[in-house]
Amino acid sequence: MTDPTPEADASAVPGRAGQDAADLPTTRRVLVVTGMAGAGRSTVSNALEDLGWYVVDNLPPQMLRPLLDLAGHSDERLARIAVVVDVRGGQLLTELQDAAKASGDGPELRLLFLEANDAALVRRFEAVRRPHPLQGSGTILDGITAEREMTAAVREQSDIIIDTSELNIHQLATAINELFADDETPGVRVTLTSFGFKYGVPTDADMVADARFLPNPFWVPELRAHTGKDEDVRDYVLGQPGALEFVERYAEALRPVLAGYQRENKSHATIAIGCTGGKHRSVAVVERIADLIAAQPGVAISIKHRDLGRE
Structure with a gap:
């Protein structure tokens, strides 16, 4: 695997690519959280929930459009929705594009992509003694390589990219707080x-x-x-x-x-x-x-x- 691209380096915490969370609408926000397996989706999910977001975990990509419609017609209790999605199904990018087009004047949709370098991901899978979901009969590295190829298009379209290679769970949670906490969110x-x-x-x-x-x-x-x-x-x-x-x-x-x-x-x-x-x-x-x-x-x-x- 080659080294991260200059764009990836620029988007690593504390930097980021695309639109900053501070620029997102103050109401009716839908954030899709996705990225590499082992890059920290669960940690981000917990951090957003602590910030008051309504978190939907493991949502099938096909349900993004109905969820966006629901967010557009809901009360303030669902003003900030975070959706954790596995991109390996290969449908996320299409569903995102279709949902954004159909949303009209509805809530803004943004995409957060989590990534990490090969060494960090291998170390994390070995620590929990679990195989990579895509490795099949190969190695963990084989699965990571396959997933990078599968998620490349989604990463390219992401608004915010966080490289978690050098972050522990507490540092990643801090990064999410810095990006998404507002003045009304208690620490x-x-x-x-x-x-x-x-x-x-x-x-x-x-x-x-x-x-x-x-x-x-x-x-x-x-x-x-x-x-x-x-x-x-x-x-x-x-x-x-x-x-x-x-x-x-x-x-x-x-x-x-x-x-x-x-x-x-x-x-x-x-x-x-x-x-x-x-x-x-x-x-x-x-x-x-x-x-x-x-x-x-x-x-x-x-x-x-x-x-x-x-x-």
Whole structure:
């Protein structure tokens, strides 16, 4: 196999060929993801899904036109559709051209092609101990060569080409984020959960903090029936010695963590804060911490009070 062409070099990440994703329409976008087997289609699919795209995997090429029609008449929930397609059927280019012609004023259709050099692809197939889908009775390299010939026309027509030869899965996900994330796409979605230790620690928590060092409002008769969402309980909890210091320092400690999550493409994080029953202290602390970190760039906050309704 010869070395990549100058065009391929120019399109490797962080460069790219054709139209940049920033130039794509802000609504009604259909992105077809295809390319060489082993070049990273699954990683790209997951990254786009994390960015809020509706991802359709392994769609037969013949279904592209109906999907484009659906996208043109759908609501905002299907404004961005990514379709992962295997080009080895040999019909993709024709179906793309026909679908684009038939779309009229419908959503714009763009094609992302993933490729890698022979050495990288051979190494990846050997790592998972699987044959190349086209190698038959030959070698992995035979299958790669056959696939390059079969996909050459599709690659030529692609809007964006990414060479993944030197990229690991995290770097490829970062490249997709840089291409397709918009200002409204959070880098990490954080769920702040209050809970009661007596009911068990949330099994999906990435980080756990303990608010039981604070006096328990349960033992204050006029506060017992209230919750940490009520002003009187919140003022009582946050007015205790060390409470605000803990909340503010914990929120500050989370800032570099959440920034690091974004750099590492960890798109979801669950932070759990517990007290005895999950009704007073942990609820008040979660509500306050959410206020403190909600303004951090690239962070979207949701709040869950797991045990608030328990007796």
